[in-house]
Amino acid sequence: MKVLYPGSFDPLTLGHLDLIERSVRLFGGVVVAVLQNPGKTPSFPLDQRLGQIRLATAHLRGVEVSSFDGLTVEFARRCDAMVILRGLRALSDFEFELQIAHTNHSLAPEVETLFMATSAQHSFLSSSVVKEVARFGGNVRHMVPAGVADDLARLFNRTTPSA
Numbered sequence: 001m002k003v004l005y006p007g008s009f010d011p012l013t014l015g016h017l018d019l020i021e022r023s024v025r026l027f028g029g030v031v032v033a034v035l036q037n038p039g040k041t042p043s044f045p046l047d048q049r050l051g052q053i054r055l056a057t058a059h060l061r062g063v064e065v066s067s068f069d070g071l072t073v074e075f076a077r078r079c080d081a082m083v084i085l086r087g088l089r090a091l092s093d094f095e096f097e098l099q100i101a102h103t104n105h106s107l108a109p110e111v112e113t114l115f116m117a118t119s120a121q122h123s124f125l126s127s128s129v130v131k132e133v134a135r136f137g138g139n140v141r142h143m144v145p146a147g148v149a150d151d152l153a154r155l156f157n158r159t160t161p162s163a
C-alpha cells in the first residue's frame with residue numbers, strides 16, 4: 001500500500017522523522033512530499049527542504065522524497081497513494097486536521113487519511129518552535145537532524161552549541 005506523508009517540512013524535525021520511520025515499519029515505504037504553498041513564504045527554499053529530508057532518511061529503505069503544488073488528493077492520485085498520513089501532536093491539531101480530512105474525503109473518497117499519534121518525546125516539536133529557538137541562539141540539536149541544525153545556524157548566522 002502506497003502512503004503519502006505531505007507537509008511543509010520547513011524545516012524537517014525529529015518529530016517528522018519519527019513519523020517517517022514508523023510509517024516505513026508499518027507500511028514498508030512512504031512518499032514524503034513537500035508542499036509548495038504559494039500562500040506561504042518558507043524559511044528554507046524547496047530544494048533545501050528536499051535535501052534535508054533526503055539526507056535524514058538516507059538510512060531508510062522505501063522512502064521516496066518528492067514535492068508538489070495544488071491539491072494533496074490530486075498528488076495522492078498521481079502517485080497512486082491510497083493513504084494520506086498526518087501526525088497528531090495534541091488536541092489542538094485535531095480540529096484542523098479533521099476538517100482537512102473531511103474535505104479531502106469529499107474530493108477523493110478513495111483516498112483515506114490516517115492519523116498517527118506523535119511520540120510523546122516529540123509532541124512539543126514544531127518547525128516554527130524550532131526556528132524560534134534557533135533564531136535566539138538556543139540549542140536545537142535534540143529537536144532536528146544534524147544537517148538541519150547546521151542549516152538553521154546558517155540561516156540565523158549563529159553557531160549552535162554542539163551538545
Ligand code: ADP
Pocket residue numbers: 006007008009010013014015016019085086087088089093118119122123124125126127
Ligand atoms: P503542514 O504545514 O502541512 O502542517 P508540517 O511540516 O508542519 O506541515 O507538518 C507535516 C505533518 O507532520 C503534519 O501531519 C503534522 O501534524 C506532522 N507533524 C508536525 N510536527 C510533528 C511532530 N513533532 N511529530 C510528529 N508529527 C509532526
